[in-house]
Amino acid sequence: MTELLEQLTKGDRRALSRAITLIESTRADHRERAISLLSHLPPRQALRIGLSGTPGVGKSTFIEAFGTMLTEQGLRVAVLAVDPSSARSGGSILGDKTRMETLSRNPLAFIRPTPSNAQLGGVARRTRETIRLCEAAGYDVVLIETVGVGQSETLVAEMSDLFTLLLAPAGGDELQGVKRGIMEMADLILVNKADGDLLPTARRTVADYAGALRLLRKRAQDPEGFPKAKAVSAATGDGLKEAWAEMRALADWRREHGHFEANRAAQARHWFMAELRAGLLARLDEPDVRAELQRLGDEVAAGDVAPGVAAARMLDRLKGMSG
Amino acid sequence: MTELLEQLTKGDRRALSRAITLIESTRADHRERAISLLSHLPPRQALRIGLSGTPGVGKSTFIEAFGTMLTEQGLRVAVLAVDPSSARSGGSILGDKTRMETLSRNPLAFIRPTPSNAQLGGVARRTRETIRLCEAAGYDVVLIETVGVGQSETLVAEMSDLFTLLLAPAGGDELQGVKRGIMEMADLILVNKADGDLLPTARRTVADYAGALRLLRKRAQDPEGFPKAKAVSAATGDGLKEAWAEMRALADWRREHGHFEANRAAQARHWFMAELRAGLLARLDEPDVRAELQRLGDEVAAGDVAPGVAAARMLDRLKGMSG
Numbered sequence: 001m002t003e004l005l006e007q008l009t010k011g012d013r014r015a016l017s018r019a020i021t022l023i024e025s026t027r028a029d030h031r032e033r034a035i036s037l038l039s040h041l042p043p044r045q046a047l048r049i050g051l052s053g054t055p056g057v058g059k060s061t062f063i064e065a066f067g068t069m070l071t072e073q074g075l076r077v078a079v080l081a082v083d084p085s086s087a088r089s090g091g092s093i094l095g096d097k098t099r100m101e102t103l104s105r106n107p108l109a110f111i112r113p114t115p116s117n118a119q120l121g122g123v124a125r126r127t128r129e130t131i132r133l134c135e136a137a138g139y140d141v142v143l144i145e146t147v148g149v150g151q152s153e154t155l156v157a158e159m160s161d162l163f164t165l166l167l168a169p170a171g172g173d174e175l176q177g178v179k180r181g182i183m184e185m186a187d188l189i190l191v192n193k194a195d196g197d198l199l200p201t202a203r204r205t206v207a208d209y210a211g212a213l214r215l216l217r218k219r220a221q222d223p224e225g226f227p228k229a230k231a232v233s234a235a236t237g238d239g240l241k242e243a244w245a246e247m248r249a250l251a252d253w254r255r256e257h258g259h260f261e262a263n264r265a266a267q268a269r270h271w272f273m274a275e276l277r278a279g280l281l282a283r284l285d286e287p288d289v290r291a292e293l294q295r296l297g298d299e300v301a302a303g304d305v306a307p308g309v310a311a312a313r314m315l316d317r318l319k320g321m322s323g
Numbered sequence: 324m325t326e327l328l329e330q331l332t333k334g335d336r337r338a339l340s341r342a343i344t345l346i347e348s349t350r351a352d353h354r355e356r357a358i359s360l361l362s363h364l365p366p367r368q369a370l371r372i373g374l375s376g377t378p379g380v381g382k383s384t385f386i387e388a389f390g391t392m393l394t395e396q397g398l399r400v401a402v403l404a405v406d407p408s409s410a411r412s413g414g415s416i417l418g419d420k421t422r423m424e425t426l427s428r429n430p431l432a433f434i435r436p437t438p439s440n441a442q443l444g445g446v447a448r449r450t451r452e453t454i455r456l457c458e459a460a461g462y463d464v465v466l467i468e469t470v471g472v473g474q475s476e477t478l479v480a481e482m483s484d485l486f487t488l489l490l491a492p493a494g495g496d497e498l499q500g501v502k503r504g505i506m507e508m509a510d511l512i513l514v515n516k517a518d519g520d521l522l523p524t525a526r527r528t529v530a531d532y533a534g535a536l537r538l539l540r541k542r543a544q545d546p547e548g549f550p551k552a553k554a555v556s557a558a559t560g561d562g563l564k565e566a567w568a569e570m571r572a573l574a575d576w577r578r579e580h581g582h583f584e585a586n587r588a589a590q591a592r593h594w595f596m597a598e599l600r601a602g603l604l605a606r607l608d609e610p611d612v613r614a615e616l617q618r619l620g621d622e623v624a625a626g627d628v629a630p631g632v633a634a635a636r637m638l639d640r641l642k643g644m645s646g
Contacts (some may be wrong), residue, residue: 029633038629127356129631265624272623273607275634276616278605280641284596293599300595301588306361307450311598318603 001033005040011076013110020112023129024311038129041235042137046078047251048131050160051145052153052182057168058192060099061234063143067100069240071108075141078110078134079103082146124155125278128271131159142241158267159183160217160259162247164188167209168186184216187227187250190243194231221259226250242290283318292317326354328363334399334461336433343435346452361452364459370574371454373483374468375476375505380476380491381515383422384468384557390423392563393464394431400431401457402426405450405469405479433462447478451594454482480508481590483572484583487511490532492525505541510550510573512565517554525554544586546576606641615640 004022007015023034050256053059067077079100103109112130114123121276127144134142146156157163165186185242189209209229217227228246232239254260283289296314299305305313330338346357356401376382390400402537403425426432435453437446447583450467457465469479480486506512512532517525532552540550551569555562593620606612618638622628628636 006535035632035635039632041629043626071392072494120344125631129629131341132629186401264626268623268626269620271621271630272633273616275631276607276637278639279634280606281600283603284599297592300591303587303591304364306364306452306455306597307591307594309362310450310595311602314599315602 001036005037007040008133008137009035013137014112016133016137017112019133020126020130023133024126025204034129038132041132044135046131046135046139047143047247048142048144048158048159048161050153050163051143051166051248052156052163053166053192055147057166058164058234059145062143062166062190062192064100065104065234065237066240066243067103067109068106068142069237070141070244071103071106071278076108076139077103078112078129078137078139080112080130080134080142080144081114082123082144082152083114109273110134110137119151123152124159125271125275127155128159144200152181153185158270161251161254161263162187164190164243164247167191167205169193169198169205180216183212186213187222188243189213189227189229190232190239191229192232193233194238195233195236199231206231221254221257221263223250223257225251246250289318324359324500328360331456331460336460339362339433339460340435342451342456343453347449347458348521354481362453362556363546364455367458367463367549369454369458369462369463369644370570371465371467371482371484372427373476373486374466374489375470375478375479375487376399376489376515376605378470380489382468382489385489385515385555386424386468387426388557388560389563389566390426390432391429393567394426394429397431398463399461400426401435401460401462401465403435403457403465403467404437405467405475406437420454430555433457433460435455437538446475447482448594448598450478451482476508477503478522481593484492484574484577484586485510487513487570490514490528492516492521492528501541506535509536510545511554511566511569512536512550513555515555517562518556518559522554529554544577544580545572546580546583612641 001274004015008019019037022030022037025034026030028128051059051063053062061195067079070077100111104111131142131144144156144160146152163185165178165182165188167189169191184235189206191202191205191209193207206229213227213229230239230243232243251260254263284293293314296305296310300307300310327338327342336364342360345353345360345465348354373393374382374386385404390402392399427434454465467479467483471477486508487507488501488511489551490512492514496512512529514525514528514532517529527551529575536552553562553566553569557563557565574583578588607616617636619628619633623630623633
């Protein structure tokens with residue numbers, strides 16, 4: 001364990017991979033070791049950038065280009081995915097490696113896909129803890145990528161310092177395709193594919209969203225001008241440095257005004273409670289409890305016991321059973 | 324307790340009120356008595372009719388007229404309300420009595436408003452258990468009324484044998500004002516105020532919704548022709564008997580085909596699990612646990628402990644603490 005921690009904090013990629021595999025494991029002894037590891041991580045910080053975008057907006061190409069640009073500035077970049085659907089379909093390891101070919105071979109970059117056999121709650125914990133591991137391994141930027149399916153975006157926003165929404169150029173009517181809740185979470189909207197024939201449409205889309213953002217949100221955590229909409233092109237690289245400058249400006253402003261740390265503190269509290277609740281409810285998935293639940297559930301379904309009576313009885317029994 | 328049970332099963336209204344007050348209480352000794360009472364109720368059944376409608380559709384007038392019509396057929400009718408907003412504002416006892424003046428004085432009817440000091444989860448349990456008490460007291464029909472706010476409609480549907488949606492006559496464009504999810508739950512849509520000048524609009528609204536319903540749902544639990552849309556007038560009484568005939572026809576068909584009991588069994592299982600989960604999480608609201616949570620939460624927020632580590636620690640402690 002000490003060796004793993006040592007290698008990890010030196011920035012060893014294989015140690016990082018092994019540490020992530022450890023925190024992804026559901027085995028009780030692995031979990032104990034993972035908790036010990038997490039308790040001893042150095043307090044390094046990366047900038048945690050949440051990134052959402054529906055399929056077709058060119059998210060992979062954007063991450064490839066944006067991530068490469070960051071490494072060219074000497075920054076170390078980790079890319080994590082929160083994709084419950086790929087988790088269900090059995091992981092997307094190959095997919096992630098092939099869709100970001102250059103970045104995956106870059107020694108300053110580290111890409112880790114959503115693990116298989118995970119549910120949304122499990123993915124959340126695994127991703128949060130992986131972020132911490134990446135920070136301990138000395139990464140400067142952690143990109144947390146998610147597909148555009150409601151709940152996963154909220155999860156990612158709740159573990160990010162900044163939340164970026166990637167969109168494709170589109171006519172004014174399609175503005176409404178983005179859910180209001182997701183718009184409200186965005187600190188920065190990037191309209192991708194702002195090149196060639198699509199450039200005028202992209203510029204119009206930026207203007208549309210800039211207007212919408214002004215109406216949607218004014219928070220104390222935002223400096224003047226934020227949330228912002230900007231045009232980028234992953235294909236030509238246009239706007240990528242400017243987008244990064246905006247992200248840094250926002251993060252710096254929030255650090256100076258105390259919002260950055262306050263946000264992380266609130267997030268940590270939130271995840272503490274979420275894990276605690278999940279841990280309490282996990283009792284119900286233990287084999288002996290499940291058998292008992294099935295039996296009592298059958299009596300309830302047959303009308304022999306009222307639901308509230310059965311629940312009270314079961315809660316009493318859980319106190320007696322070793323958990 | 325035996326006396327309360329005896330009076331209740333005889334149909335004594337004051338005993339019923341006292342029994343409901345008992346199950347609404349949060350005191351531990353009251354809860355124990357409530358559980359004992361619920362365990363000894365006779366297996367009588369009423370038809371449980373969920374009824375939803377936004378303010379302005381004439382819900383109170385409809386319940387007043389519909390309930391009175393049922394009592395004129397010799398049926399005993401209980402009306403329960405699931406209204407979290409009135410719960411928040413401190414109960415609506417006076418409101419319920421005055422807005423259903425005739426029915427509240429009818430010896431065959433029993434009206435019970437949402438209790439104050441209750442949250443949605445608490446309202447759900449209280450209402451389910453009150454339904455059982457009303458059944459034990461010999462009521463034939465239990466109307467469970469809710470205002471049109473998303474979550475409470477789902478709760479009511481999950482404790483009803485039939486779910487009815489009450490609407491006002493409206494132009495075609497306003498069809499979309501009803502959320503798809505609520506439409507999908509409805510077994511019967513009643514368009515109220517189908518009288519006088521509004522009659523043509525009401526008829527057109529019925530036709531619109533009948534078309535929408537056909538597109539929305541076809542379930543094994545529905546006989547041919549259901550879900551249905553019908554016109555009613557609480558003011559003139561037109562269509563009320565027909566609406567009741569439709570409800571009985573649907574309930575009878577479901578009973579004959581086994582869906583009625585299967586639905587109640589599934590509902591009971593669902594509530595059993597929901598209460599069990601709520602009961603497990605209630606540990607976190609106990610004063611000694613809250614104090615500990617606050618302390619650990621502060622450490623987590625300060626970054627001294629990782630959320631997952633703190634959660635694991637707290638779960639260990641909860642095992643040691645008497646719950």
